[in-house]
Amino acid sequence: MMKHIQINSCSPKAMLRPFRISIDGRSILSVIMCFVFSGCAFMALEKDIALLEQRAHLQGTISNPSPHQKPIIVLAYQLLDADKKLVAYHVQHRPGIFQFIRIPGRYRIAAFEDANEDLVYQPTEWAGYVGNGSILTVKPGEELLHLDLTLKPPDEVTLAEAPNLTSPATKAQLDFSKIQAGEIVSIEDPRFSQENGKQGLWEPIQFLRQVGGGVYFLEPFDSEKIPVVFVHGAGGHPGNWASLIHQLDRTLYQPWVFYYPSGLRLNLCAEFLAEKLRKVFIGNKLNKNKIVVMAHSMGGLVSRSLVNMIVEEDVEQKFRVLFLTLSTPWGGHQAAQMGV
Incomplete structure (x- = not known):
């Protein structure tokens, strides 16, 4: 049940201040400078929005039937020719929705339950891949919203990448x-x-x-x-x-x-x-x-x-x-x- 009330006022402080405009050389210069700097700001905003519209939205839900119920590390790997690079990761303290905002490309998404909470994957930990490790080809602005993943016991799934988030070689950022x-x-x-x-x-x-x-x-x-x-x-x-x-x-x-x-x-x-x-x-x-x-x-x-x-x-x-x-x-x- 929802009730909506609209209040017409200029700001949360509900205050209006009177102002006056005078036309002189300095005012004209100020107006010109305002347009110049506003133009720069618009260009920066346009660049940011263009970049965002190119980025893809990867989202899914993680299920974890493990009896331990420890934090889950979700990892996004980008495939670049013959190389595979860890580009982003999430730490989730309970199963549920995860998402990544990434540039177009080819990706593989994995996850593991960090049983001893050391940010290092061990073969004895529950783990899994989205689509059993299939490659996700992501187009500009695409939304992949049903990338569901269920962690499986260690005798069923092993992460070949063996992620170690404490290693100096790991340059991925917490998304x-x-x-x-x-x-x-x-x-x-x-x-x-x-x-x-x-x-x-x-x-x-x-x-x-x-x-x-x-x-x-x-x-x-x-x-x-x-x-x-x-x-x-x-x-x-x-x-x-x-x-x-x-x-x-x-x-x-x-x-x-x-x-x-x-x-x-x-x-x-x-x-x-x-x-x-x-x-x-x-x-x-x-x-x-x-x-x-x-x-x-x-x-x-x-x-x-x-x-x-x-x-x-x-x-x-x-x-x-x-x-x-x-x-x-x-x-x-x-x-x-x-x-x-």
């Missing part, structure tokens, strides 16, 4: 390792800055690599409190919500903030939010089936897909969602006519 799902932070966290919010708008890939983003808690999880998920707008950051969060009744509600690079396509931002909330809910069970989503501007468009997903999946209508949006451009924005 977007800075992306969080449930980290406890302060609303004054230095990552929540205007500079980073701007980077998320104009350089979304660099934002994911350097800042990360995700869903953050502002206090330890409490199953009795109703989550309020705050979603910022274009070029924003969670700190924009500080004044509202400070006035929240913390005896009834627990604030969560979603931090994302707003320069990504809307559908990617929405998938990003949905995936991180899924991980949060997997590890934290609510006694009260209620959630509040509070979104500003573009954040409302990002959140709409999440809210629709909750409503569609909740066939018994046991989950109640209050969806509050602030100045969300449901009918589009006039800046779109200028190519913004």
